[in-house]
Structures are given as structure tokens and as C-alpha cells.
Amino acid sequence: MINRFLMAATTALALSLTAGAHAQEPRDGGTIRYTAAYGPSFAGLDIHSTNRTQDAIWAMAVHRGLYGWDPVAKKPTLELAESVDVSDDGLVYTYKLRDDAYFHNGRKMTADDIIWTYTDIMDGSKAYPGARYIRLIKGAEDVESGKAKTISGLKKIDDHTLEITLTEPVEPGYYLNQMTTAIYPAKEAQEKGFASHPIGLGPFKFEEYVPGSRMAFSRFDKFYKKDLPHADKLVITPMGEASARNVAFRNQEIDASILGPVQYQTYSADPELSKNMVEVAEYYTRVMGFNPGYEPFADKRVRQAINYAINTDLIIKKLAKGKAYPAAGWLPPSSSAYDKSMKPYAYDPDKAKALLKEAGYGDGFEFEVIATSNESWGVPIIEAIVPMLAKVGIKVTIKPVEGSVLSESVRAGKFQAFMWSLETGPDPLAALKCFDSSTPQSACNYTKFDNAEFDKLLEQAGNEKDQTKRIETLQKANKIVYDEAPYWFYNCNKAVMAYQPWLHGLQANPVDLALQNYEDIWVDDSSPVAE
Amino acid sequence: MLQYLVRRIVQMIPILLAVALLIFVVFSVIPGTFASSVGADGRGMLDDKVIERMNEQFGLNDPVYVRFGQYVLDLMQLDLGDSFRTRRPVVEELASRALPTLRLIAGSMLFAIVIGLPLGFLAALKPGTLLDSVSMVTAVSGLSIPKFWLGLLMMFLFALTLGWLPSFGYGSGGLRHLILPSIALGVAPMALLARTTRAAVLDILNADFVRTARSKGMSEIRVVRWHLVRNALVIVLTTIGLQFGTVIGEAVVIEQLFSWPGIGSLMVDSVTLRDIPVVQGCILVIVLFFLVVNMLIDVLCAIIDPRIKYD
Numbered sequence: 001m002i003n004r005f006l007m008a009a010t011t012a013l014a015l016s017l018t019a020g021a022h023a024q025e026p027r028d029g030g031t032i033r034y035t036a037a038y039g040p041s042f043a044g045l046d047i048h049s050t051n052r053t054q055d056a057i058w059a060m061a062v063h064r065g066l067y068g069w070d071p072v073a074k075k076p077t078l079e080l081a082e083s084v085d086v087s088d089d090g091l092v093y094t095y096k097l098r099d100d101a102y103f104h105n106g107r108k109m110t111a112d113d114i115i116w117t118y119t120d121i122m123d124g125s126k127a128y129p130g131a132r133y134i135r136l137i138k139g140a141e142d143v144e145s146g147k148a149k150t151i152s153g154l155k156k157i158d159d160h161t162l163e164i165t166l167t168e169p170v171e172p173g174y175y176l177n178q179m180t181t182a183i184y185p186a187k188e189a190q191e192k193g194f195a196s197h198p199i200g201l202g203p204f205k206f207e208e209y210v211p212g213s214r215m216a217f218s219r220f221d222k223f224y225k226k227d228l229p230h231a232d233k234l235v236i237t238p239m240g241e242a243s244a245r246n247v248a249f250r251n252q253e254i255d256a257s258i259l260g261p262v263q264y265q266t267y268s269a270d271p272e273l274s275k276n277m278v279e280v281a282e283y284y285t286r287v288m289g290f291n292p293g294y295e296p297f298a299d300k301r302v303r304q305a306i307n308y309a310i311n312t313d314l315i316i317k318k319l320a321k322g323k324a325y326p327a328a329g330w331l332p333p334s335s336s337a338y339d340k341s342m343k344p345y346a347y348d349p350d351k352a353k354a355l356l357k358e359a360g361y362g363d364g365f366e367f368e369v370i371a372t373s374n375e376s377w378g379v380p381i382i383e384a385i386v387p388m389l390a391k392v393g394i395k396v397t398i399k400p401v402e403g404s405v406l407s408e409s410v411r412a413g414k415f416q417a418f419m420w421s422l423e424t425g426p427d428p429l430a431a432l433k434c435f436d437s438s439t440p441q442s443a444c445n446y447t448k449f450d451n452a453e454f455d456k457l458l459e460q461a462g463n464e465k466d467q468t469k470r471i472e473t474l475q476k477a478n479k480i481v482y483d484e485a486p487y488w489f490y491n492c493n494k495a496v497m498a499y500q501p502w503l504h505g506l507q508a509n510p511v512d513l514a515l516q517n518y519e520d521i522w523v524d525d526s527s528p529v530a531e
Numbered sequence: 532m533l534q535y536l537v538r539r540i541v542q543m544i545p546i547l548l549a550v551a552l553l554i555f556v557v558f559s560v561i562p563g564t565f566a567s568s569v570g571a572d573g574r575g576m577l578d579d580k581v582i583e584r585m586n587e588q589f590g591l592n593d594p595v596y597v598r599f600g601q602y603v604l605d606l607m608q609l610d611l612g613d614s615f616r617t618r619r620p621v622v623e624e625l626a627s628r629a630l631p632t633l634r635l636i637a638g639s640m641l642f643a644i645v646i647g648l649p650l651g652f653l654a655a656l657k658p659g660t661l662l663d664s665v666s667m668v669t670a671v672s673g674l675s676i677p678k679f680w681l682g683l684l685m686m687f688l689f690a691l692t693l694g695w696l697p698s699f700g701y702g703s704g705g706l707r708h709l710i711l712p713s714i715a716l717g718v719a720p721m722a723l724l725a726r727t728t729r730a731a732v733l734d735i736l737n738a739d740f741v742r743t744a745r746s747k748g749m750s751e752i753r754v755v756r757w758h759l760v761r762n763a764l765v766i767v768l769t770t771i772g773l774q775f776g777t778v779i780g781e782a783v784v785i786e787q788l789f790s791w792p793g794i795g796s797l798m799v800d801s802v803t804l805r806d807i808p809v810v811q812g813c814i815l816v817i818v819l820f821f822l823v824v825n826m827l828i829d830v831l832c833a834i835i836d837p838r839i840k841y842d
Contacts, residue, residue: 038572039803040787040796044617051577052569127584129569129577144580195619211627212792213701237700239790247686247698284573377573403571404563404805411567411579421573442579 026505030523030530031233035248037258037514039240041212045198047179048121051129053512056179058236061217061518062104063182063200066095066114067173071509071517074334074426076173080109080183080201081162090169090465091138097160102222103185104205111162115154116186119143122151130180136172138165170462174427203229203519212238223519230505230522233529249498252528256499256506258514261321261375264496268322273498280508281325281333282495283425286377287487288369288385289447294416296367301359303485307345309352309392315384316491320376324491329482330424330431332492334510337428337474342482344489352392364393370401370409371419381490382419411442418446421493426511428474429461435481447486454480502527532830539826543819548603550818551811555602558807559595565615565805589615602811611815612808616801621812625794629816631701632793635786636778638713643720643774648767650721651728656755658733666725673722678781682715682788699790712789716781720774724767731766735759765832765839772828776821 036042036057043050047059068079078084081095101109121130122143134140139152153165166172175181188199198206203225204217217234239245242260249257259267259277267273290297290306297303316324325333326344356362372378379400386396401409410418422444424431434444437455441448457477464470482489495513499506505521523530566585570576577585586592590601605612611621647670654666689711690698702708735741736759744754783795790796798813800806833839 039800040790041792041800044619046618049618050569050616124584125588127581127588129581131581131584132578210701210792211624212631212786212796213790237790239699241788241790243683244686244699244788244790247683247691251691251694251698253690253698253700372571374572402563403803404565404568407571407576408563408567423573423576440579444576 024504026230026522027524028227028230028522029232030525030527031235032231032503032518032521032523033253033255033529034234034236034516034518035245035254035257036236036238037240037242037245039238041238042209042215045206045209046195047182047198048128048130048184049126051178051180053514054238056512057514058215059179059182059200060202060515061204061234061236062198062202062206063179064101064202065177065179065182067177068517069177069426069509069511069515071507071511074336074510076171076177076426078173079177080114091166093164093166093172094157095162095164097162098224099160100224101201102224103188103201104199104220105185105188106222107185107188109183109185109201110159111156112159113183113186114162115151115156116189117184118154118181119149119151120184120189121181128180130178133175133178133181136166136168136170136175138167168462170429171427174430204234214238225519229519231518234518249500252500255503255523255527256497259323259496259498261319261323263498264323265321267496267498276499276501276503277496278499278506278508278513279494279496280510280513282493282510282512283332283334283423283431284421284493285327285330285332285424286324286381286419286421286490286493287327288382288417288419288490289410289415289487290417291413291415292448292486293413294367296359296361296365297416299359299361300484301355302361303488304345304483305352305355305359305361305392306389306394306488307485308348308355309394310385310388310488311347312344312490313347315381319380319384320491323494323496324376325494327489327491329478329489330435330487331428331474331478332424332510334492335425335428335431337432337471337478339475339478342479345485349388349392356392356394362393364395366395366397367416368397368399369417369419370399370406370415372403372406373400374421376493377419377421377490385488410446413441413446413448419490424492428471428478429458432458432461432474432477432481435477435486449481449484449486451480451484500527502530536826536830539829543822543826546822547815547818551603551606551815552599554811554814555595555599558805558810559598563805564591565589565807568804585615611812614801614806614809616804616806616809621808624797624809625812625816628792628794628797631704631791632779632782632786632795634704634709635712635716635782635791635793636775638709639717639778639782640720640771640775642713642717643724644771646717647721647724648728651725651767652732652763654725655729655732655736663729667729670722670725673718674726676718678715678719678784679788681718682712682785685711685715686788701790701792712785712791715789716778716785719781720771720778723774724770727770728763728767731763732759735762738762761835765836768828768832768835772825775824779817779820 036054038054042058043055047055047063064079066080067076070077080101081097083096085094118134121128121134122140124144124146131144137151137153142148143151155163157163185199188194203220203223205220207218208216214235214237219229219232245257246263248254290303292298312326328342328344331338369382371382379398382398389396409415433439435449435454436458437450439445454477457473461470461473497513502524507516509515566577566582590598614621614624650666654663657663686698689696696711697708700708741758744758783799786793786796787799794813801809
């Protein structure tokens with residue numbers, strides 16, 4: 001009897017485990033209904049001409065670059081190459097290209113396609129945004145300026161072997177995984193129809209584009225990753241309006257939706273919706289930057305005082321509704337060089353007052369902040385800090401501007417202070433390069449940071465081949481930025497995506513949560529469009 | 532009649548040129564360029580060299596008068612230039628968005644006319660009754676409710692709660708997707724039309740010629756058909772013509788909310804991105820549409836009421 005009971009129990013357990021395993025086993029077929037939340041439309045069908053994340057969202061379906069991005073390992077990976085040999089000086093990369101990568105018209109990719117693509121991106125008359133990444137290759141700038149027709153640092157060894165010579169010993173994967181450097185078919189891309197019907201190497205073939213409404217894709221059977229993609233179709237709808245996205249999601253018309261702070265709070269409190277949310281600390285740090293040309297901000301004690309005077313935790317709790325991580329310096333928690341031992345500036349108005357007094361501003365001073373209306377890093381946040389800074393004698397006035405004006409003013413140094421969300425990854429070296437004294441203000445050294453010790457550390461990190469030592473050096477450099485406080489370090493974005501229970505395989509991508517490797521996503525049979 | 536039409540069409544040219552100049556000057560004066568707008572959300576910044584090349588490629592480094600001269604020359608050849616963002620001709624961009632906007636405007640005006648006209652007539656024919664009060668409360672509410680909020684409410688009710696209609700999108704161009712945005716956009720003109728019709732009909736009901744007709748023993752149906760409707764129609768048609776302008780303007784909000792791929796959402800996106808050729812094209816098309824509709828209404832009014840002269 002006992003034996004029979006044990007046997008039945010064991011069988012039941014085995015069956016339940018199998019059922020569980022089956023539930024998690026990817027299913028082929030169905031349609032993924034994805035949304036692009038950063039605007040009401042796409043720029044078009046040429047991903048080389050736009051570097052907006054909104055456009056990279058659809059491009060991830062159709063295109064692939066020489067490198068890809070592994071959101072789990074948080075590092076670039078070889079995508080269109082099987083292996084690479086790197087020279088001792090770290091400048092020459094020899095790639096063995098994939099033999100099984102096909103364009104959507106059935107033609108096999110060769111080294112010529114990569115060479116043509118990179119050369120075309122550097123065509124100065126086209127002003128392609130991806131030029132900033134290809135400039136890493138030796139001789140690329142000569143093509144951009146019209147001095148040469150070919151990039152000297154690109155050499156075809158044979159159809160499936162490519163040699164790339166770099167200008168400096170950096171990891172090219174951080175540059176060549178960008179969608180603005182996606183590989184186009186050399187011959188077909190020069191034909192007329194390409195502009196209206198893009199062909200790429202990605203997991204889905206382009207099918208239809210209704211401007212301002214949707215893009216539709218179908219499964220590409222000759223995709224080089226075995227048995228992928230899972231879904232038969234992919235439909236991406238641009239939906240910039242958060243409230244409309246919320247209704248569509250709850251009405252089960254879309255499968256995934258990026259959440260704003262208010263929705264995050266509502267969804268988190270809902271017992272059903274909260275079960276299906278993916279969160280990640282993206283490589284963006286929200287900051288208020290100080291112009292050292294404005295007298296009070298030339299003194300680091302004043303900048304530090306502002307960091308101490310603001311109750312960052314309270315703002316994150318009340319305004320950001322908990323959808324952010326307090327920033328402990330420049331690098332975000334997802335960064336490989338993030339130092340867990342570093343703590344955000346504590347809220348300490350008394351210390352702030354003491355520092356101001358020490359700096360000669362015991363009676364306070366005034367400054368103006370330019371900011372957009374953005375709910376997460378704009379005027380609403382400044383409005384919250386106004387009374388906090390008033391308590392230590394600092395009067396803040398707000399100058400609301402549009403995004404393009406903010407960008408133009410900050411690059412030109414026309415501000416006393418500004419608030420923005422800035423890219424701080426994935427490469428920590430590139431992120432910290434924004435504080436190198438040789439980096440111009442118009443590039444990304446917006447606070448005209450100039451610190452000899454920092455520059456030395458950054459140079460050391462760039463030359464360091466041992467990854468652990470390199471990270472340690474970058475952490476030291478990050479600590480200097482933290483101490484110098486060129487910014488009020490507000491927070492790092494906690495990106496949140498809600499998804500329907502039938503959607504599986506979403507990746508917590510810190511580069512941008514909206515950017516997904518669609519080939520890994522699948523829908524189970526409970527989806528309304530499972531067939 | 533033909534002379535009148537030709538004259539009206541010729542009159543449109545200076546209006547369009549003035550609008551073109553105004554838009555051009557406004558966008559030349561305000562700060563920010565297409566290049567500076569890219570990455571303004573902190574995602575995907577451009578570098579200095581690319582910005583420089585973009586400004587050069589788009590002719591933004593040329594003096595304003597040179598750019599305007601070139602723009603007018605192109606305009607005369609019906610060339611609206613190329614979009615900075617998509618790098619495609621603006622005409623193509625507008626063409627791909629024109630049909631959805633026309634469908635939305637037609638849908639909303641149809642809703643406004645079908646509901647607003649009878650509501651106004653009935654309210655005027657039964658002044659002071661419950662029907663009059665209800666229709667006027669509806670009209671005032673329709674005018675006061677913000678379109679965005681109304682659209683959201685309708686989404687919640689008809690899509691989320693009742694599940695009758697899709698909450699967003701264009702679908703394959705069918706009627707189901709058109710209903711909610713059309714009603715949300717059509718409520719305000721419907722309300723105004725109801726109020727205007729009521730006032731016009733009440734005025735005519737008290738006019739001498741109506742009293743005379745009644746005293747001669749003309750039946751109420753004939754009074755309404757021959758005197759009331761014909762006379763009220765001129766005022767109503769003029770209101771409808773003017774409402775087209777309001778509807779096109781408010782379509783911007785509704786298109787954004789319902790992810791409707793029309794000219795309104797294209798314009799908003801283009802303003803944010805400082806895609807000036809597209810903004811100019813959108814505004815010119817909207818102005819042209821408004822002028823043409825009102826010209827047609829004027830012609831229609833003259834046909835209905837022979838007292839209105841073409842000159």
C-alpha cells in the first residue's frame with residue numbers, strides 16, 4: 001500500500017515537473033505585438049540615417065551588426081563572425097565571418113558587404129550618425145572628409161575573412177553593435193527599392209510599413225541562429241502616449257508596454273499585473289549639471305553642498321514613485337565598473353550650510369536651471385528641489401525649454417545649470433571619457449571637468465589589458481568625479497516593462513529595455529494571436 | 532460662377548505665401564535644430580562632426596533669406612523639399628498621411644452633422660421643453676470637455692470595459708478603428724452646430740416672412756421645409772465650414788492619443804524634431820484644405836440662397 005502510494009506520489013511529482021518544464025519550453029508560432037514607446041512614429045526604413053532608440057526598436061527585427069549585445073552578460077558579443085584574432089597591440093582584429101548568415105533575399109553575406117556598409121556610413125555627404133562609431137577604424141575619417149574613397153583599415157582577406165585595423169586599442173564591440181552600423185547588402189542597398197523595402201540579416205523579414213501606425217515582419221527561415229526566431233510574425237506599433245498604451249495593454253491589444261512612474265506604481269500594486277513586469281537599471285544617469293564658468297559653481301564645496309542639500313530619496317519616492325535607483329556617482333548600477341561600496345550623497349542640510357559658509361556663500365546665492373518638461377528629469381524634479389535648496393539659502397529659478405534647445409544650450413555651454421538624462425554605458429571607459437579634460441564641452445564634457453589625476457587614471461585604464469585592474473582604475477576615476485561633484489547625481493533609470501502572461505523570453509537589457517532580441521521572444525498558446 | 536472660383540483660387544496664393552513666410556520666420560528665429568533635437572531625450576546623441584555635416588547637408592548654415600528664396604522657388608514647382616528625418620520628399624510624407632486624416636475629419640464632421648443638426652432643430656422647434664434643455668446641456672458639455680480626456684474616457688468605456696471597439700491604431704483602414712477617434716473629435720463641432728442651429732432656427736421662426744407664411748395657412752411642414760431649412764442652412768453651412776478648421780487643429784491631439792497615422796501626429800513629431808520642411812508642408816496642406824473647404828461652402832451657400840452674389 002505504502003509502495004503504491006509512494007509510486008503514485010512520485011509519478012504525480014514527475015508529471016508536474018514535466019508539465020512545468022513544458023510550460024517553459026519555447027513554443028514556435030504566433031504573433032508578437034510589440035510597442036515603440038518613444039514617439040508617435042518611426043523615422044523611416046533606413047536605419048543608417050537615424051540613431052533614435054525608437055528606430056532601433058524595429059531595426060532589431062530586420063538588421064544585425066558585426067557585433068551584437070548580450071543583455072545578460074552585459075557585454076558585446078560576436079554576431080556576424082564566428083571568431084576573432086586580436087593582435088598584441090590590440091589594434092588589428094581579424095574576423096572569421098559566419099558562413100551561414102543570409103540576407104532576406106537569400107544571398108549569403110560576405111566581407112564585401114561589411115566593407116561597403118562601413119564605407120557608405122562614412123560618406124560625408126550623407127551625414128550618417130553611425131559615422132561616430134566607424135571613425136574608430138583607421139582611415140575612416142579620410143573617407144568622411146573626402147580625402148579617400150576607401151577605408152584603409154578595412155581589408156578583405158577572402159569572402160569570409162575580414163581584417164579591421166583600429167585607431168586606438170579599445171573594444172570595438174561597444175561601437176560596432178550599434179544599429180546605425182548594421183550591415184546592409186552591398187549591391188541591393190544601392191538599388192531603388194531598398195529604401196521602401198529594407199533587407200537585412202536579422203531574424204524577421206520586413207513585410208509592411210504604415211507610417212505612424214505600424215510595422216509588420218514575418219519569420220526569416222534562413223536566420224543563422226538554429227531554430228530561431230520562435231514567433232511567425234512581429235508587429236511593432238509606435239505608441240508615444242503612455243495613457244493610450246495603458247488602455248491598449250489592459251485591453252490585451254498589445255503584448256508589452258514600457259511603464260512611466262505613475263503606471264509603475266499602479267501596476268506594482270495590482271496583484272495580477274505585478275506578476276509580469278521586468279525591471280532593469282539602464283545605462284542612464286539623471287543629473288543636474290553645474291557650469292564652472294558661473295562663479296559659485298567653480299568651488300567644489302558649493303557643488304557638494306547642493307548634493308547634500310537635496311533629499312534625493314524623498315524625490316525618488318514621491319515623484320519617481322520608486323522607479324529609479326539613487327545615483328552614487330556617474331556610473332549606474334548596471335555598469336561593469338560600478339562600485340557597490342559607494343553610497344549616494346546623504347541628505348544633510350547642516351553639512352550643506354557649513355560647506356556653503358566655508359566657500360564664502362553663507363548668505364546663499366541664486367542660479368538658473370534649464371530643463372525640459374520631462375516628468376523624470378525635468379521641471380517637475382527641479383520644482384521639488386527649489387524649497388530644499390531655499391532652506392540652505394540658495395534660490396533657484398527654472399527656465400523651461402524644449403529638448404532641442406536644452407541640447408543646443410548645453411553643448412554650447414550657455415547655462416548656469418541644466419538637468420538632463422545622460423548616457424552612462426555600456427562601456428564605462430567611454431562613459432567616463434566625458435570627464436577627460438581633452439573632451440570638448442560640445443562632445444559630452446558639459447561641465448568642463450578638468451582634473452589631472454582623473455585624466456591620468458583614465459589613460460591608465462585605457463592601456464590596461466588586465467580586465468580586473470582596468471575596472472579598479474575606472475572605479476578610482478569614478479570616485480574622483482563623485483567627490484568633485486560636477487553634477488547633482490540624482491538617479492539612474494529603473495526601466496520597467498509590463499508584459500502579458502503569454503509572452504516569454506524578454507531580456508532585461510540595461511542598454512535600453514525597449515531593445516530586445518526578438519528571436520528569443522515567444523508566445524504561448526494562451527495568446528489571442530497564438531496562431 | 533467660374534470667374535468667382537478662379538478669383539477665389541487666385542486669392543489663395545498670397546495667403547499661402549504669407550503663411551509660408553510666417554512659418555519660415557518662426558522656425559528660423561526659435562532656437563534648436565534637427566541635429567540638436569536628435570538625442571534630446573538623452574538617448575542616441577549625435578557627435579559634433581555629424582551635427583556639422585547635417586546642418587550643411589540640410590542647408591541650415593545658409594543665411595535665412597537664401598533659404599527662404601530657395602524655399603519659395605521650390606514651392607512654385609510644388610516641391611516642398613525633403614524631410615530631415617526620413618530624407619524622403621515631404622510630398623511623399625504628406626501623401627502617406629493624407630488619407631487617414633481625411634477619413635478622420637470626414638468621420639468626425641459626419642458625426643457632428645448627423646447628431647448636431649437634428650439636435651439643434653428639435654431644440655429650436657420645442658423651446659423651453661425638456662428636449663431643449665437636454666440638448667443644450669449636451670451641447671455645452673461637448674464644447675467644454677477636453678478632447679484628450681474624452682478620448683481616454685471613451686477608450687476605457689468602449690474598448691476596455693465593453694470590449695466593443697479597438698482602443699488604438701488604424702488597423703487595415705476599416706470602420707471599427709475610425710469610430711472612437713471620430714466621435715472624440717466630432718463632439719465639439721457637434722455641440723457648436725447644435726447651438727448655432729438652434730439659435731438660427733429660433734431667429735427665423737420669429738421672422739416676418741415665417742409669420743406671413745403661417746398666417747396664409749401654409750402647413751407647418753411646408754413652413755419648415757421651404758422657409759426654415761433653406762434660410763437656416765446658410766448659417767449652418769458657414770458654421771460647418773469654420774468647424775473644419777477647428778477639427779483639423781484638434782485632430783493633432785486625437786491622432787496622438789489614438790495612434791492615428793495622420794498629418795496631425797506627423798506635424799507634432801516634426802515640430803519636436805525640428806523637421807522644418809515637414810512642418811511647413813503640414814501647415815500649408817492644412818491651410819489649403821481649410822481655404823478650399825470654405826470656398827466650396829461659400830459656393831454652396833450662394834446656390835442655396837440666390838440673394839448671395841458671387842461678387
